[in-house]
Amino acid sequence: MPVHDVVIVGGGGAGLRAAIAVTETDPSLEVALVSKVYPMRSHTVAAEGGAAAVIKDHDSFENHIFDTISGGDWLVDQDAIELFVNEAPNELVQLEHWGCPWSREPDGKVAVRPFGGMKKERTWYAADKTGFHMLHSLFQTSLKYPGIVPYDEWFATTLLIHDGRCQGVAALEQRTGRVEVIAGRSVIICTGGAGKVYPFTTNGAIKTGDGMSMAYRAGVPLKDMEFVQYHPTGLPGTGILITEAARGEGGILVNSDGYRYLQDYNLGQPLDVSDSNHPVKKSMELGPRDRLSQAFIHEQRKGRTIKGKFGDVVYLDVRHLGEKIIDQKIPFVRELASKYAGIDPVHEPIPVRPVLHYFMGGIDTDKTGSTSLPGLYAAGEVACVSINGANRLGSNSLTELLVFGARAGRAAAQFALEQSPTELAPLRKQVVDEDERITKSYLTKEGGTERISTIRTEMRDTMEDGAGIYRSEEGLKNTCNKLAELRDRFSNISLDDRSLTYNTELISVLELDAMLDVAEAVAHSARARKESRGSHQRTDHPVRDDDSYLMHSMAYKGDGAPKIDYKDVVITRWPPGERVYGQEQAE
Amino acid sequence: MSNSGLQPTIDLEVYRYRPEQQAEPTYDTFTVPLRDEWVILDALNYIKDELDGSLSYRWSCRMGVCGSCGMMANGEPVLTCAAFLKSYAPGSIRVEPLANFPVARDLIISMDDFMEKMNRIQPWIITDEEKPLEEGEYLQTPDQVDEYKQFSMCINCLLCYSACPIYGMEPSFIGPAAIALAQRYNLDSRDHGQETRMDILSTDDGIWQCTFVGECSEVCPENVDPAGAIQRYKVTSTNDWWKSKLLPWTSKQ
Structure with a gap:
C-alpha cells in the first residue's frame, strides 16, 4: 500500500534521524523514507571535519551560542540557537550509543577539536570522515526499525496537497519509470542543499535543490537564500573539500610570498606554528569561513595568489604537523590531496581556493521544523530555522541535521497522529496529472532544441558571475535577467532518452528545473538585500545596515520574478554587535 | 589513443x-x-x-x-x-x-541482493539495555576503536563482490562487505550481538563458503580488508564452537 503515516523525502543525515524519531515517538507509525539515491550515498557522507556540541568543562553553552550568533552576523534566531546548543550534546551522545566511531581521548572519552570561529574547541570528529561515519551509523541503525519503509531510488517530483494540508508526494521510481502516490498524514523534506547551482562546488552531483523547489512551488517561502557559503579551502579544478580540521589541527594559509595574509584582514596576528598557543581560536586561520573566502578575493586582486592550471590558488600548509599527526587526524586530506592534486601534504603545501559549499538559506521553518503549509516539515540543509544566519560556523551543520531532524520527526509524528486517515482517491488524481505533466514535458515532447548541459552550464556561470563572493546591483541584475532567459529556454528542452528504466537524463532535467527555481530565489534575494552581512557582500553597499536589513528575506514563487518579503530576526539576549576576531576577542 | x-x-x-x-x-x-x-x-x-x-x-x-x-x-x-x-x-x-x-x-x-544481505547481518549496536543519554557516552579507548575501525570504513561500493569468484559462482554467499560489516559491530566494545550474528554467518551462505582467494581485499578502495575479517571470523567461530562443546558455561552473554 502506498499509504503511510509520515513521508520523509531524503535519506541523508536529517532524513534518517527524522525517520528514527518518528518511529520512536510511536512505533505503530509507519514512515516512508523516499530517497533519490540509496541512503548511504547521500551527501552527508562527504562531510569531513566534525559536529559541534559542548561537552568539555572549559566550554559553555553561552560560548557556543555567542560564537554562532556573531559568526552568523546576527541573522541567527536566538531562541532557535539556544535550544539547538542545549540539545546538541544529547544528540551526539545518542549517535555515540548508536555506534558512531568518534575519535577518543586516551581515557576513552570523546575527543574534540577546534574549528573556525569557535572560542573553545567543541567539534566531535571521527578522524576526517565524520559525515561518512555519522551517515553510515544512522543508516545502519535505521535498519533495525521495522516501521521505516525504504523507497530507495525514488525521485519525489511534487507535493500532494489536499484539504489545505500536505499529504504526501508524487514520486518516480527510477528502475521502472512509473510515477506513484506515496501518501502520509505529514511530510518532512530533508533533501539537503543545492551547491550544484554553482559551477565550482564541494557538493556532489545530487545536490540540486529538489526539496527546496518542491516547497517553493507549493507556495512555501524560501528564507535567506542570498546567503551561500564559500568554503575557503577547496582543491582547484575538482572543488573537492579540504576540511577546516586541517586548520583546526594547525594548518596555515599563505600567499605567493609565503606570507600568512589573513593578518591583513582584521583576523588577528599570526603566532609561529611552533608556538604552543598556535592555532589561536577565533583568529587567523581559525576565523570564520566568509571572512577567509573574502580575504582570498582581495589577495587575488592584489596579485598575491599563485597561478595554477585551474585558476588562482593560495597554499594550505600542514607540513609542520608531521606525518604522524597528519595520518592520525586528517588522513583523508592526505588521500584526497595525493589523488586529486598530485601532491603529498606531508612534503608539499596544498593548493586551495574558495569553493561553494553550503546554503544557509532554505525552506522557512520554525523551531519544530514546521512550515507555513500544514503537514509539511523540513530539516537539515534544505531548511532555514535559522541557526546559521548570514554565515554558518563549521561543524554546526552535522549537529543541525540531528537536532532538527529529531525535532521535525517528533513534530511530524504528532501531527500525523492528530489527522484523520488519508483519502487516497484525490491524491491519486493529482499523481495522474503529475505523471502526464512529466511524460508530455519530457518523454513524448517533440521539437525541443535545448540541451540540458548547455542550460545548466550557463546557469552555473551566471550564478558565479553575479551571485558569488562579491556582488553588485549591476551583476545581480544581469544574473536575474539571464536566469529568466534560461527559464524561458528550458521550456524548449529536448531529451535524448525517452525510455523508462533508469532514465537518468529524465532525472537530470527534473533536477535542472529545480535548480533554476533555487537560482532565481538566490539571485533575487541577493539583489533585494542592499547591505553587506556575513557571506552576502555587496560592493555597492559595503556595510551592514541593521536599521533596514536585520531581517530574514522570504522569497515567494511568482509567475515571473519571485516576490521578496521580510521577517523579523528573533533577538533575545544578544543585541547586534561587531564581529570580532583575532587577539582582540581573547579574554 | x-x-x-x-x-x-x-x-x-x-x-x-x-x-x-x-x-x-x-x-x-x-x-x-x-x-x-x-x-x-x-x-x-x-x-x-x-x-x-x-x-x-x-x-x-x-x-x-x-x-x-x-x-x-x-x-x-x-x-x-x-x-x-x-x-x-x-x-x-x-x-x-x-x-x-x-x-x-x-x-x-541491481543492488537488491546486497541490501538484503546487509540487513540480514543486523548492522547496528545490539545491547540488552542502552544506558540513559544523561549518563553520557560509553567509554572506548583509542585502542578499542582501532579494533573495529578498519571494518567501519566500508563505503558499500561493492567492488569486493565483483572481484569475488565465490560470489560469482554462488550468489547466495553473503559476501565480503557484509561479513566485514558484521565484524565491524562484533569487534565494537559497545556491542553484544556477536552470537546473534554468528547464527547468520555460520550458515551455509556464510563465512565457510569463502576459500580465502583474497581478491576482495585487493580491490577494496578503503583498505577494509574483508578477507582478513572473514579469516578472523572463522577463527572466532571455530573457537566458539569448541568452547560451546567443551566449556558450555563460558559462552558470552
Whole structure:
C-alpha cells in the first residue's frame, strides 16, 4: 500500500534521524523514507571535519551560542540557537550509543577539536570522515526499525496537497519509470542543499535543490537564500573539500610570498606554528569561513595568489604537523590531496581556493521544523530555522541535521497522529496529472532544441558571475535577467532518452528545473538585500545596515520574478554587535 | 589513443543495455578528450552531456566516499571517480557494469541482493539495555576503536563482490562487505550481538563458503580488508564452537 503515516523525502543525515524519531515517538507509525539515491550515498557522507556540541568543562553553552550568533552576523534566531546548543550534546551522545566511531581521548572519552570561529574547541570528529561515519551509523541503525519503509531510488517530483494540508508526494521510481502516490498524514523534506547551482562546488552531483523547489512551488517561502557559503579551502579544478580540521589541527594559509595574509584582514596576528598557543581560536586561520573566502578575493586582486592550471590558488600548509599527526587526524586530506592534486601534504603545501559549499538559506521553518503549509516539515540543509544566519560556523551543520531532524520527526509524528486517515482517491488524481505533466514535458515532447548541459552550464556561470563572493546591483541584475532567459529556454528542452528504466537524463532535467527555481530565489534575494552581512557582500553597499536589513528575506514563487518579503530576526539576549576576531576577542 | 587536432583523445568502449529496446547488451565506442586530471567518471559525464544523453550510470560525490560509481574498467572493478584516464592510455578503456550482479540498465546494476544481505547481518549496536543519554557516552579507548575501525570504513561500493569468484559462482554467499560489516559491530566494545550474528554467518551462505582467494581485499578502495575479517571470523567461530562443546558455561552473554 502506498499509504503511510509520515513521508520523509531524503535519506541523508536529517532524513534518517527524522525517520528514527518518528518511529520512536510511536512505533505503530509507519514512515516512508523516499530517497533519490540509496541512503548511504547521500551527501552527508562527504562531510569531513566534525559536529559541534559542548561537552568539555572549559566550554559553555553561552560560548557556543555567542560564537554562532556573531559568526552568523546576527541573522541567527536566538531562541532557535539556544535550544539547538542545549540539545546538541544529547544528540551526539545518542549517535555515540548508536555506534558512531568518534575519535577518543586516551581515557576513552570523546575527543574534540577546534574549528573556525569557535572560542573553545567543541567539534566531535571521527578522524576526517565524520559525515561518512555519522551517515553510515544512522543508516545502519535505521535498519533495525521495522516501521521505516525504504523507497530507495525514488525521485519525489511534487507535493500532494489536499484539504489545505500536505499529504504526501508524487514520486518516480527510477528502475521502472512509473510515477506513484506515496501518501502520509505529514511530510518532512530533508533533501539537503543545492551547491550544484554553482559551477565550482564541494557538493556532489545530487545536490540540486529538489526539496527546496518542491516547497517553493507549493507556495512555501524560501528564507535567506542570498546567503551561500564559500568554503575557503577547496582543491582547484575538482572543488573537492579540504576540511577546516586541517586548520583546526594547525594548518596555515599563505600567499605567493609565503606570507600568512589573513593578518591583513582584521583576523588577528599570526603566532609561529611552533608556538604552543598556535592555532589561536577565533583568529587567523581559525576565523570564520566568509571572512577567509573574502580575504582570498582581495589577495587575488592584489596579485598575491599563485597561478595554477585551474585558476588562482593560495597554499594550505600542514607540513609542520608531521606525518604522524597528519595520518592520525586528517588522513583523508592526505588521500584526497595525493589523488586529486598530485601532491603529498606531508612534503608539499596544498593548493586551495574558495569553493561553494553550503546554503544557509532554505525552506522557512520554525523551531519544530514546521512550515507555513500544514503537514509539511523540513530539516537539515534544505531548511532555514535559522541557526546559521548570514554565515554558518563549521561543524554546526552535522549537529543541525540531528537536532532538527529529531525535532521535525517528533513534530511530524504528532501531527500525523492528530489527522484523520488519508483519502487516497484525490491524491491519486493529482499523481495522474503529475505523471502526464512529466511524460508530455519530457518523454513524448517533440521539437525541443535545448540541451540540458548547455542550460545548466550557463546557469552555473551566471550564478558565479553575479551571485558569488562579491556582488553588485549591476551583476545581480544581469544574473536575474539571464536566469529568466534560461527559464524561458528550458521550456524548449529536448531529451535524448525517452525510455523508462533508469532514465537518468529524465532525472537530470527534473533536477535542472529545480535548480533554476533555487537560482532565481538566490539571485533575487541577493539583489533585494542592499547591505553587506556575513557571506552576502555587496560592493555597492559595503556595510551592514541593521536599521533596514536585520531581517530574514522570504522569497515567494511568482509567475515571473519571485516576490521578496521580510521577517523579523528573533533577538533575545544578544543585541547586534561587531564581529570580532583575532587577539582582540581573547579574554 | 588518437590525436584529433591538438587535444589527445582516448576511446571508451561502453557497455550498453536498455531493456526496453534490446534483448542483449552491446558496446558503444565514444572518443573523449584525454585530459591529465580526468577520471573515467569525467569521461562518462562528458559523453552524457555532449554525445549521448541516454547513457545511464550512478555517481555523486566524485571524491571516493559515496560509493556510487563502481564499474569494471578493462575487466577490473574500480571506483570510476578514482581511475584516471591517463593510467589506461595509450589504448582504449572498456567500461562495464560491476561483474557478478544483474544489470538493470547500461552501467547500473541491481543492488537488491546486497541490501538484503546487509540487513540480514543486523548492522547496528545490539545491547540488552542502552544506558540513559544523561549518563553520557560509553567509554572506548583509542585502542578499542582501532579494533573495529578498519571494518567501519566500508563505503558499500561493492567492488569486493565483483572481484569475488565465490560470489560469482554462488550468489547466495553473503559476501565480503557484509561479513566485514558484521565484524565491524562484533569487534565494537559497545556491542553484544556477536552470537546473534554468528547464527547468520555460520550458515551455509556464510563465512565457510569463502576459500580465502583474497581478491576482495585487493580491490577494496578503503583498505577494509574483508578477507582478513572473514579469516578472523572463522577463527572466532571455530573457537566458539569448541568452547560451546567443551566449556558450555563460558559462552558470552
